[in-house]
Amino acid sequence: MELVGIARLAFRSELLEAKREVEYFELPSRSILNRTRPNMPFQWTINPYRGCEYGCKYCYARYTHEFMEMAPEEFEDKIYAKSAAAHLLRQELGRIDRKEYIAIGTATDPYQPAERRFGRMRGILEVFARERGRHLTITTKSDLVTRDIELLREIARRNVVGVNMTITTLDEKLARALEPRAPRPELRLQAVKRLSAAGVCVAVFPNPIMPGLTDSEQALDRLARAAREAGAMSLGGGPLFLKPSSQAVMLPFLEREIPELAARYRELYATSAHLSKAYKDALALRVQRVRERYGLASGMIEYRPEFWEGEEQGELFPLQ
Numbered sequence: 001m002e003l004v005g006i007a008r009l010a011f012r013s014e015l016l017e018a019k020r021e022v023e024y025f026e027l028p029s030r031s032i033l034n035r036t037r038p039n040m041p042f043q044w045t046i047n048p049y050r051g052c053e054y055g056c057k058y059c060y061a062r063y064t065h066e067f068m069e070m071a072p073e074e075f076e077d078k079i080y081a082k083s084a085a086a087h088l089l090r091q092e093l094g095r096i097d098r099k100e101y102i103a104i105g106t107a108t109d110p111y112q113p114a115e116r117r118f119g120r121m122r123g124i125l126e127v128f129a130r131e132r133g134r135h136l137t138i139t140t141k142s143d144l145v146t147r148d149i150e151l152l153r154e155i156a157r158r159n160v161v162g163v164n165m166t167i168t169t170l171d172e173k174l175a176r177a178l179e180p181r182a183p184r185p186e187l188r189l190q191a192v193k194r195l196s197a198a199g200v201c202v203a204v205f206p207n208p209i210m211p212g213l214t215d216s217e218q219a220l221d222r223l224a225r226a227a228r229e230a231g232a233m234s235l236g237g238g239p240l241f242l243k244p245s246s247q248a249v250m251l252p253f254l255e256r257e258i259p260e261l262a263a264r265y266r267e268l269y270a271t272s273a274h275l276s277k278a279y280k281d282a283l284a285l286r287v288q289r290v291r292e293r294y295g296l297a298s299g300m301i302e303y304r305p306e307f308w309e310g311e312e313q314g315e316l317f318p319l320q
């Protein structure tokens with residue numbers, strides 16, 4: 001059959017971009033809590049998903065797909081949901097000290113789009129809602145965390161819980177380029193506002209702070225002010241490190257989009273994934289100045305909301 005009119009035009013059209021396809025897999029898991037190295041500020045981590053659709057150019061966790069013999073880019077397209085996450089957590093929690101910190105979302109975002117379908121994070125929070133005296137933090141770039149506000153309040157009655165909202169920049173254009181499929185910074189700030197209004201402890205994390213992109217005092221100041229106004233209590237602040245699997249995505253991105261920075265990055269990360277001590281020290285002082293300007297703490301806070309029912313009560317009147 002001969003194509004005519006719009007059908008013929010469509011047939012001859014040049015492909016501009018193929019629609020991204022994301023594949024989801026169930027990852028059989030034997031455990032959900034992972035022990036960290038001794039010098040970390042938290043002792044356990046939980047990552048309900050492997051791979052992350054947000055596709056941040058600098059993402060350090062791409063190496064986790066290398067273990068599965070996949071290319072760094074596949075980290076964004078092949079997402080693995082850990083099986084029986086809540087069930088495993090219920091079994092494993094009994095074996096760990098209540099005072100030890102558990103950090104959720106250290107490698108991949110627990111509220112990435114897959115969470116809407118598979119609800120692994122929600123299942124995990126439902127387990128914590130029945131606990132008391134636990135210490136946990138949740139790190140995300142997604143306003144989907146507000147879906148779980150009531151659960152977070154329930155957890156916060158008897159446990160110490162904090163949400164770390166990652167916002168690397170308030171510049172919408174830069175955020176779109178660096179974090180192409182993550183929620184806009186404005187949506188993340190609105191989530192901070194809603195969480196803090198509900199009495200949930202929130203920190204804003206500018207991590208990773210990127211040389212020449214987000215590390216100026218002006219940019220950090222703007223972010224800290226917005227964080228404070230939204231009700232955040234603390235401000236994180238760690239510099240970018242780039243493992244080879246992350247360099248494989250970040251460096252070509254810079255060459256394409258911000259060529260004037262590409263050579264500098266090649267030089268900065270030529271021999272190590274980490275920046276120099278001198279840079280890190282100067283950055284730490286800059287972040288500290290900004291924190292002090294807005295009365296923001298650093299690190300984790302043992303925050304007790306008004307509705308705290310706490311473990312002290314349980315210790316004073318132990319259940320028989």
Ligand code: SF4
Nearest residue numbers: 052055056059108109
């Ligand atoms: S949100 Fe986090 S885990 Fe996901 S791609 Fe970005 S940096 Fe990586």
